[in-house]
Amino acid sequence: MLKPSDRIVILTGAGISKESGLDTFRCAGGVWERVRLEDVATPEGYARDPDMVHRFYNDRRRGLLQADVRPNAAHDALARLEREWPGEVLLVTQNIDDLHERAGSRNLIHMHGELLKARCGVCGAITEIRADLSVEDDCADCGAVAEMRPHVVWFGEMPLEMERIYQNLATSALFVSIGTSGNVYPAAGFVQEARINGAHTVELNLEPSEGATLFDEKIYGPATGAVPAFVE
Numbered sequence: 001m002l003k004p005s006d007r008i009v010i011l012t013g014a015g016i017s018k019e020s021g022l023d024t025f026r027c028a029g030g031v032w033e034r035v036r037l038e039d040v041a042t043p044e045g046y047a048r049d050p051d052m053v054h055r056f057y058n059d060r061r062r063g064l065l066q067a068d069v070r071p072n073a074a075h076d077a078l079a080r081l082e083r084e085w086p087g088e089v090l091l092v093t094q095n096i097d098d099l100h101e102r103a104g105s106r107n108l109i110h111m112h113g114e115l116l117k118a119r120c121g122v123c124g125a126i127t128e129i130r131a132d133l134s135v136e137d138d139c140a141d142c143g144a145v146a147e148m149r150p151h152v153v154w155f156g157e158m159p160l161e162m163e164r165i166y167q168n169l170a171t172s173a174l175f176v177s178i179g180t181s182g183n184v185y186p187a188a189g190f191v192q193e194a195r196i197n198g199a200h201t202v203e204l205n206l207e208p209s210e211g212a213t214l215f216d217e218k219i220y221g222p223a224t225g226a227v228p229a230f231v232e
């Protein structure tokens with residue numbers, strides 16, 4: 001069905017990191033059951049209580065840096081696909097963890113940002129971070145005081161590299177969505193973009209997502225089983 005030169009675009013969400021020990025957002029016991037999205041993942045929430053937002057992301061960052069949190073078989077299979085597929089494989093993730101990179105994925109877009117990076121609210125400089133972030137942190141580049149925020153895309157903010165993503169969706173022969181519930185836009189609209197351009201669309205998830213009916217093919221089950229089997 002696919003020609004070796006064909007482009008493949010893959011979208012991943014929190015479900016692919018679940019079996020690595022990282023919580024999803026909307027499943028039972030998920031992140032948004034514990035904290036209000038409006039308080040910790042919006043610019044308004046940050047303006048209201050930056051300490052609360054820093055605590056939220058510092059906790060997740062420490063969780064990500066735990067020794068037992070590492071890429072799983074699904075992350076590994078996608079890195080292998082990128083290495084072995086003769087055509088281009090672009091991996092677009094909504095996840096802010098670094099498990100795709102640790103698995104070896106390179107042609108990767110973090111459309112919602114990265115937990116191990118901070119950004120200056122004044123000059124936009126981006127720095128790598130592994131320790132806690134707080135309102136005390138100043139910008140090493142422009143010296144702005146207390147302006148360092150998590151380099152993540154909050155609700156109401158424009159996701160990253162949207163142009164490059166739409167260009168690749170417009171020329172993809174295969175679009176695969178893995179471990180996402182299809183609730184958050186514009187990511188939830190990518191399947192429609194891919195379909196419009198004639199791509200074959202596949203959903204790999206634990207259960208049907210909001211956009212399940214838009215996929216040509218659906219395979220349900222844990223990612224660590226479904227993704228390696230699909231890549232094989």
Ligand SMILES: CC(C)NC(=O)[C@H](Cc1c[nH]c2ccccc12)NC(=O)[C@H](CCCC/N=C(/NCCC(=O)O)S[C@H]1O[C@H](COP(=O)(O)OP(=O)(O)OC[C@H]2O[C@@H](n3cnc4c(N)ncnc43)[C@H](O)[C@@H]2O)[C@@H](O)[C@H]1O)NC(=O)OCc1ccccc1
Nearest residue numbers: 013014015024025026094155156179180181184185206223
């Ligand atoms: C809630 C929703 C209604 N709101 C939005 O979508 C909003 C508003 C909006 C825009 N357009 C719309 C159109 C209609 C309605 C609303 C909107 N969108 C925005 O504000 C976006 C910005 C959204 C980004 C917000 N930031 C996040 N995160 C970063 C921070 C952080 O992480 O803290 S979103 C957050 O939700 C994303 C989606 O969640 P999922 O990854 O899908 O996780 P979820 O828990 O929901 O699902 C997990 C799935 O995995 C499955 N699963 C579980 N275990 C496993 C397993 N083991 N194996 C396989 N699958 C598994 C489960 O079954 C489940 O289906 C996450 O990735 C995460 O990034 N910005 C924007 O639109 O800018 C303008 C614009 C417009 C056009 C074009 C460009 C720009």
